[in-house]
Amino acid sequence: MQLITEKGREGRGLSLLPPCDVERAEPAQADCRKIPLGMPSVSETEISRHYSALARRTHGVNDGFYPLGSCTMKYNPKIDEEAAALSGFTQIHPLQPAETAQGCMEVLYLAEKYLCEITGMSAMTFQPAAGAHGEFTGLLLIKAWHHSRGDMKRTKIIVPDSAHGTNPASAAMAGLTVVNVPSAPDGSVDLEALREAVGEDTAGLMLTNPNTVGMFDENILEITKIVHEAGGLNYYDGANLNAIMGIARPGDMGFDVVHLNLHKTFATPHGGGGPGSGPVGCSEALAPFLPGARVQKKEDGSYGWTGAEQTIGSVKAFYGNFLVVVRALTYILTLGREGIVEAARNAVLNANYLRTKLADTYPMAYDGLCMHEFVVSLQSWKEKYGVTALDVAKALLDHGIHPPTMYFPLIVHEALMFEPTETESRETLDEAAAALLEIARLAQTDPEALHASPRTTPIGRPDEVTAARHPVVRG
Numbered sequence: 001m002q003l004i005t006e007k008g009r010e011g012r013g014l015s016l017l018p019p020c021d022v023e024r025a026e027p028a029q030a031d032c033r034k035i036p037l038g039m040p041s042v043s044e045t046e047i048s049r050h051y052s053a054l055a056r057r058t059h060g061v062n063d064g065f066y067p068l069g070s071c072t073m074k075y076n077p078k079i080d081e082e083a084a085a086l087s088g089f090t091q092i093h094p095l096q097p098a099e100t101a102q103g104c105m106e107v108l109y110l111a112e113k114y115l116c117e118i119t120g121m122s123a124m125t126f127q128p129a130a131g132a133h134g135e136f137t138g139l140l141l142i143k144a145w146h147h148s149r150g151d152m153k154r155t156k157i158i159v160p161d162s163a164h165g166t167n168p169a170s171a172a173m174a175g176l177t178v179v180n181v182p183s184a185p186d187g188s189v190d191l192e193a194l195r196e197a198v199g200e201d202t203a204g205l206m207l208t209n210p211n212t213v214g215m216f217d218e219n220i221l222e223i224t225k226i227v228h229e230a231g232g233l234n235y236y237d238g239a240n241l242n243a244i245m246g247i248a249r250p251g252d253m254g255f256d257v258v259h260l261n262l263h264k265t266f267a268t269p270h271g272g273g274g275p276g277s278g279p280v281g282c283s284e285a286l287a288p289f290l291p292g293a294r295v296q297k298k299e300d301g302s303y304g305w306t307g308a309e310q311t312i313g314s315v316k317a318f319y320g321n322f323l324v325v326v327r328a329l330t331y332i333l334t335l336g337r338e339g340i341v342e343a344a345r346n347a348v349l350n351a352n353y354l355r356t357k358l359a360d361t362y363p364m365a366y367d368g369l370c371m372h373e374f375v376v377s378l379q380s381w382k383e384k385y386g387v388t389a390l391d392v393a394k395a396l397l398d399h400g401i402h403p404p405t406m407y408f409p410l411i412v413h414e415a416l417m418f419e420p421t422e423t424e425s426r427e428t429l430d431e432a433a434a435a436l437l438e439i440a441r442l443a444q445t446d447p448e449a450l451h452a453s454p455r456t457t458p459i460g461r462p463d464e465v466t467a468a469r470h471p472v473v474r475g
């Protein structure tokens with residue numbers, strides 16, 4: 001395929017507009033570009049065809065089942081897009097006087113209130129632009145809290161080996177040293193290893209529950225207690241809250257800080273590179289350190305800005321990605337208290353439905369009921385049939401299904417992680433199970449057929465490392 005810049009010819013473009021009848025103003029030479037802009041000269045038809053052709057070569061949620069685990073984009077109702085497009089939300093300036101921005105401030109106020117209720121936190125900032133940015137911010141809050149008490153020796157953060165890769169990376173960026181604790185064979189935190197890891201230098205623990213293998217850690221109260229008793233704080237990675245929202249709250253599990261990914265669980269589409277939002281909620285004790293301006297409801301019912309006294313400073317300009325918050329609030333208001341709970345229950349039900357349909361054929365990494373996702377380990381297939389997780393993922397493409405997350409978490413060999421999400425119908429799950437069972441039959445009878453897949457996509461099997469490191473973006 002040609003690039004858009006290679007298409008078209010000099011002078012071609014939109015010819016609907018009459019020639020300009022205003023005298024041309026030449027900018028000063030010093031302000032001019034030295035290198036030509038390189039804009040494509042294409043007609044309207046050419047440009048629409050180009051982007052339609054690109055869209056046909058990709059697979060999105062509008063094309064079929066998309067069971068990517070852990071980092072899944074969940075439900076993005078169209079009504080949330082409409083709310084975020086309202087001119088009252090888009091035609092506004094962050095430096096506008098507060099009395100002219102009351103509606104937008106109410107959005108931030110209500111979103112904070114509802115998300116604090118859902119997470120069991122006391123206060124929240126919407127500044128962080130994504131999940132990892134939220135982790136970084138939350139860890140700075142933990143650090144600031146220890147420092148405010150004159151406790152400077154707490155420099156270590158405990159991260160289980162099943163954690164999302166951003167956890168240790170954010171901890172390092174926040175200037176903390178990562179201490180890894182291994183998981184027990186059932187995927188939960190190894191309590192003995194945790195007891196050994198904590199001490200006077202423990203700043204805190206970073207955890208997600210349900211964990212990254214989709215299991216609810218039943219020792220969670222014990223885990224957060226061990227850390228608190230050692231003087232540390234507990235950080236909850238709430239990037240994928242959809243299994244527990246409205247049902248269980250990180251605050252009640254003993255967590256002091258939580259980040260959410262509004263661009264996963266609360267309605268903003270993700271995958272296209274942004275914008276996202278990773279708000280950070282915290283307990284009363286950490287609220288004085290929150291970054292940025294927050295909305296306060298005054299006695300007369302109007303809204304004003306307030307800042308935390310011992311703030312860690314801003315982590316982003318103004319109020320974060322505001323329109324993502326508009327979508328999240330719309331989502332929460334349209335679902336309501338019952339709808340949020342139902343979404344969570346369906347996420348868990350769908351994952352267990354698919355897991356049960358596959359469990360006799362696909363080796364599950366962990367036994368028992370899962371939460372919103374489950375992990376399969378194809379190590380034994382690799383040894384027996386020479387069929388890998390990558391082969392199964394590629395074969396799914398020929399069935400019109402996006403592959404699940406592959407080779408994550410790292411503690412599971414030949415991992416495939418499925419997260420169907422709450423919005424898929426029983427028929428879609430049945431079709432996916434049928435496709436996966438057909439692929440399993442091929443793995444046992446004709447593994448070569450799987451090595452040759454995918455056969456129906458524009459690109460078959462790129463060299464994944466080279467494709468990532470040295471992308472050639474023309475086909």
Ligand SMILES: *Cc1c(COP(=O)(O)O)cnc(C)c1O
Nearest residue numbers: 070071130131132164166237239
């Ligand atoms: C996606 C994800 C993150 C990181 O979020 P970004 O918005 O991509 O920075 C962190 N933790 C978990 C568990 C995630 O799934």
